[in-house]
Amino acid sequence: xxxxxxxxxxxxxxxxxxxxxxxxxxxxxxxxxxxxxxxxxxxxxxxxxxxxxxxxxxxxxxxxxxxxxxxxxxxxxxxxxxxxxxxxxxxxxxxxxxxxxxxxxxxxxxxxxxxxxxxxxxxxxxxxxxxxxxxxxxxxxxxxxxx
Numbered sequence: 001x002x003x004x005x006x007x008x009x010x011x012x013x014x015x016x017x018x019x020x021x022x023x024x025x026x027x028x029x030x031x032x033x034x035x036x037x038x039x040x041x042x043x044x045x046x047x048x049x050x051x052x053x054x055x056x057x058x059x060x061x062x063x064x065x066x067x068x069x070x071x072x073x074x075x076x077x078x079x080x081x082x083x084x085x086x087x088x089x090x091x092x093x094x095x096x097x098x099x100x101x102x103x104x105x106x107x108x109x110x111x112x113x114x115x116x117x118x119x120x121x122x123x124x125x126x127x128x129x130x131x132x133x134x135x136x137x138x139x140x141x142x143x144x145x146x147x
Contacts, residue, residue, distance in 0.1 A: 004110045011099045011106075018092040018099070025085040025092075050084035052077060 024031050025048075052059050057080040 004106050007106050008103060011103045014099045015096050018095045021092040022089050022096075025088045048084045048088055050087040054080045054082060054084050054087055056081035 023029065051057075052075065058078050060076045060078070062076060
């Protein structure tokens, strides 16, 4: 199928993106969550949905904070069972695992389809794989049909 190579390319891009997310949240190399706002394209200081919605997290608004720009609010997050960075890393690692599984499965399906195309016998094709048309037997005779 012509879509399988496109799917494989998409999976490679998806694995690359998720590998970048893992490196970003673990601050590998020169990446820093405090300095780089890559995930929001430098439009927001917000980090991750999991920061406020992680398991066990208690979000408390800070009223009348001088740090808050207009139409924004400041919050404190406490009591999280797992830091949002690790949830992001586990989520991306799961996505990589699923993408690799999908890639292997796509290769398998592609191989099966190619083998089926190679072994398919068209009627009257060049390779009959031992197929022989039924032979006329001597006891079968044609009789005229009268209407």
